[in-house]
Amino acid sequence: MSTKTRSHPPQPAARPAEIVREFGPFAGVTQVHGVSYDGTRVWAATGAQLLAIDPRSGEVTRSLQRTGDAGTAFDGKHLWQIAESRIDKIDPATGDVVASIPAPGGGGDSGLTWAEGSLWVGNYRGRRIHQIDPATGAIQRTIESNRFVTGVTWVDGELWHGTWEADESELRRVDLRSGEVLDRLQMPPGTGVSGLESDGADLLYCGGGGSGKVRAVRRPRAQPN
Amino acid sequence: MDALIAASARALAAGDALGALKRVALRDDPPALALRGIAMAQLGEHARARDLLRRAARAFGPHEEVARARCVLAEAEVALAMRDLGGPPRVLATVSSTLDKHGDRANALHARLVAARRFLLLGRLPDAAATLEAVDPRGLPPALAAVAELTAAELALRTLRSGPAQAALARAHQAAYRAGIPSLIAEVAEARAALDRPAARRLAGGTAQALRLDEIEALLAGGALVLDACRRGLATAGAWQPLARRPILFALARSLAQAWPQDAERDALIATAFRTRRPDETHRARLRVEIGRLRALVRDMAGIEATPRGFVLQPRAACEVVVLAPPIDGEQASLVALLADGAAWSTSALALALGTSQRTVQRAVAELEAAGQVRGIGQSRARRWLAAPLVDFTTILLLPASLPGA
Numbered sequence: 001m002s003t004k005t006r007s008h009p010p011q012p013a014a015r016p017a018e019i020v021r022e023f024g025p026f027a028g029v030t031q032v033h034g035v036s037y038d039g040t041r042v043w044a045a046t047g048a049q050l051l052a053i054d055p056r057s058g059e060v061t062r063s064l065q066r067t068g069d070a071g072t073a074f075d076g077k078h079l080w081q082i083a084e085s086r087i088d089k090i091d092p093a094t095g096d097v098v099a100s101i102p103a104p105g106g107g108g109d110s111g112l113t114w115a116e117g118s119l120w121v122g123n124y125r126g127r128r129i130h131q132i133d134p135a136t137g138a139i140q141r142t143i144e145s146n147r148f149v150t151g152v153t154w155v156d157g158e159l160w161h162g163t164w165e166a167d168e169s170e171l172r173r174v175d176l177r178s179g180e181v182l183d184r185l186q187m188p189p190g191t192g193v194s195g196l197e198s199d200g201a202d203l204l205y206c207g208g209g210g211s212g213k214v215r216a217v218r219r220p221r222a223q224p225n
Numbered sequence: 226m227d228a229l230i231a232a233s234a235r236a237l238a239a240g241d242a243l244g245a246l247k248r249v250a251l252r253d254d255p256p257a258l259a260l261r262g263i264a265m266a267q268l269g270e271h272a273r274a275r276d277l278l279r280r281a282a283r284a285f286g287p288h289e290e291v292a293r294a295r296c297v298l299a300e301a302e303v304a305l306a307m308r309d310l311g312g313p314p315r316v317l318a319t320v321s322s323t324l325d326k327h328g329d330r331a332n333a334l335h336a337r338l339v340a341a342r343r344f345l346l347l348g349r350l351p352d353a354a355a356t357l358e359a360v361d362p363r364g365l366p367p368a369l370a371a372v373a374e375l376t377a378a379e380l381a382l383r384t385l386r387s388g389p390a391q392a393a394l395a396r397a398h399q400a401a402y403r404a405g406i407p408s409l410i411a412e413v414a415e416a417r418a419a420l421d422r423p424a425a426r427r428l429a430g431g432t433a434q435a436l437r438l439d440e441i442e443a444l445l446a447g448g449a450l451v452l453d454a455c456r457r458g459l460a461t462a463g464a465w466q467p468l469a470r471r472p473i474l475f476a477l478a479r480s481l482a483q484a485w486p487q488d489a490e491r492d493a494l495i496a497t498a499f500r501t502r503r504p505d506e507t508h509r510a511r512l513r514v515e516i517g518r519l520r521a522l523v524r525d526m527a528g529i530e531a532t533p534r535g536f537v538l539q540p541r542a543a544c545e546v547v548v549l550a551p552p553i554d555g556e557q558a559s560l561v562a563l564l565a566d567g568a569a570w571s572t573s574a575l576a577l578a579l580g581t582s583q584r585t586v587q588r589a590v591a592e593l594e595a596a597g598q599v600r601g602i603g604q605s606r607a608r609r610w611l612a613a614p615l616v617d618f619t620t621i622l623l624l625p626a627s628l629p630g631a
Binding site: 047048084107 | 228231248252286289290291
């Protein structure tokens with residue numbers, strides 16, 4: 001028996017995801033990798049540049065010429081962006097890179113989010129999520145998943161991540177300690193989830209990968225346990 | 226969809242194959258293998274590219290059907306660039322239907338185009354035409370549309386339809402410009418130049434006049450009875466009587482056509498057909514037999530009457546008789562002219578058609594192959610010869626992006 005074989009508790013049934021709104025595709029953009037939200041604007045990493053989108057109008061209000069190949073995060077002041085095998089800390093006002101730390105997956109990284117003083121980084125083919133120290137990049141904790149992890153986000157103490165394998169894509173809420181899947185929202189077939197970020201309330205913004213779109217999905221209210 | 230894969234794909238899309246390789250050079254997961262394969266193909270390392278793409282296709286999981294199909298398609302395109310035509314054709318059909326099923330229309334059409342070009346290179350023109358018919362060029366990305374039109378143009382040229390070929394090349398030209406790929410634009414220009422080169426000579430009264438393809442076509446469509454010494458046969462008003470496998474009958478027909486409207490002397494006919502300078506009664510008897518065979522074959526096009534000196538050609542409906550010869554004289558020019566029909570010929574069939582020995586044909590094709598004017602497919606006894614392709618597609622630029630979600 002392989003040591004990787006673990007028994008997973010039965011998964012909850014998947015519910016269809018309710019897509020509230022779609023933004024884009026935007027001019028000159030073929031890919032959306034990471035997505036973040038700074039309280040007023042949705043940020044999307046599109047490869048060669050970072051776009052700020054006004055969620056009310058759907059218009060691009062600002063663009064930074066910064067490389068973004070995977071997840072994006074916002075810590076209240078700075079943007080964090082995965083570019084190749086490093087994570088850049090970017091000042092959204094000037095677009096300058098303030099600091100860089102090595103990414104924990106060495107380039108296999110996908111999603112990125114900020115919560116409680118740590119960065120959380122999805123590892124796509126590694127099927128796991130790392131919690132890292134934003135100053136040094138040292139790994140503090142690892143959560144295993146059984147799917148390819150794309151975007152990661154925290155909201156109201158819930159850890160959500162996107163999965164995307166071939167044509168199937170889901171948003172999943174997982175238990176922080178055991179990695180157990182608590183909730184599953186299934187995207188329509190062919191609709192991939194690259195980046196993921198919550199708006200702190202009822203919406204989850206999802207990067208649409210090769211579609212070049214950003215989609216807003218309604219987050220189900222936590223059920224009373 | 227992880228960071229380095231995205232960065233590498235971005236470099237590849239910008240034409241920076243080395244930059245793409247640098248980012249994934251040490252990784253062996255399937256998307257990285259696929260990217261390495263495509264980058265190697267763009268650098269011209271076809272054998273290595275093929276190996277990497279094969280490994281990538283094998284390594285993708287059972288759920289990653291689309292990614293695997295794209296790898297197989299890229300591998301097929303690399304095989305085409307290597308002129309390795311040995312693979313089974315159904316692989317591309319399967320890939321195409323898989324991609325169609327998953328909504329990847331552009332790559333599904335691309336797979337069909339690769340299949341059509343493969344048939345064209347194999348000399349299987351009806352298969353190529355049937356495959357190409359299933360491709361709807363509307364809504365294709367410009368680069369693919371240009372390739373589709375180039376393929377259609379070559380098919381039309383091989384069947385001597387210069388009008389459709391011109392139209393397809395004009396559309397290919399526009400599409401290549403829209404795609405903005407310089408090498409593709411150059412290929413289309415090269416193909417258009419080929420249309421303006423002399424493709425045959427018209428022999429009449431001891432003089433020769435060079436003809437372009439559209440002029441040949443006009444001649445064939447007109448009222449003349451044409452003895453085509455390029456493709457070896459007789460043509461009139463859309464009818465075609467091949468004589469490529471009947472060298473003696475062809476030699477007789479050619480002598481009769483060249484002598485028209487006069488008759489051709491018996492001894493001259495015997496000298497060209499039987500290659501003897503000292504004819505006797507047996508040769509005259511053989512001549513009567515062969516003329517009888519030719520008469521039966523071309524009955525609908527022309528009659529062959531005996532005269533006191535020999536025989537004369539009497540076209541049925543046609544007002545004149547025209548002889549078309551290859552643009553230059555000699556064994557090699559005749560070979561190239563025969564192969565211009567795009568079909569695959571064996572050495573023995575060529576020798577039979579030209580009335581020479583197989584060894585002579587082998588020597589001639591070896592020289593032509595070294596000069597890049599013909600190409601051989603298959604091995605040893607199964608070896609067949611085809612004309613060099615009209616256009617050498619800039620294959621590698623069109624490799625699909627073999628990424629999940631790309």
